[in-house]
Amino acid sequence: MQRTRLNTLLDRLGAGIQEQLKNPWRRLATLGIAFLFGVFLGLAISSSAGQLGYLDIVASSIVAIVAEVISAMFYSDRWQLRQTLFGEMLNALKFGLLYGLLLVAFLLGS
Template identity: 50%
Template sequence: MQNTRLNNLLDAIATRLGQWFLNPWRRLSLLIISFLFGFFLGNAVSTTAGQRAELDIVVAGFLVVLTEVTSRIFYSQSFFTRRSLFVDSLNLLKVGFTYSLFLEAFKLGS
C-alpha cells in the first residue's frame, strides 16, 4: 500500500490499541465483555428465530456452521502458542453464545 497520511494514522491507531490491550486486566475485561455479548447474542437469536418458526432449521444449521468454523480457527493453533486477542475473544463469544442456547433449551424443556 501507499504510505499516505490516512494509512499512517490507521497503523498508529492499531499499534496503540494493540499495546493498550497488552495489559492483562484490560485483556481480561475485553474477554469478559466478549463472553457476555455472546450470551446476549444467543438470547436474542433464540427469541427472534423462534418467533415465526419458519426458518428454524436453516438458522440452526447456519449457527452450527458458524460455531464449528470458530472452533476450527481456535483449535487449529498449537496449545502452547500465544493466541491473538481477536481469536480469544471470538472463542469466548462462541462459548457465551453456546451457553446461552443451552440455558434457553433448559428453560423450554421445563
C-alpha cells in the same frame, strides 16, 4: 504505499490499541465483553427464530456449523488463533452464543 496523514493516524491508532490490550486486565475485560455479546446473540437468535416458527431448524444448523468451524480454526495448529486476541475473542463469542442458547433451552424446558 504513500505516507499520508490518514495512514499515519491509522498506524498510530492500531499501535495504541495493541499496546493497551497487552495489559492482562484489559485483555480479560475484552474477552468478557465478547462472551457477554455471545450470550446476547444467542438470546437474540433464539427469540427471532422462535417468533417466525419455521426457521428453527435452519437457524440451529447454521449456529452449529459456525460453532464447529470456529472450533476447528481455534484448536487446529494451522491457523494458530490461540496466540491472538482475535482468536480468543472469537472463541469467547462462540462460548457465549452456545451458553445463551443453552440458557434459553433450560428456561423453556425443552
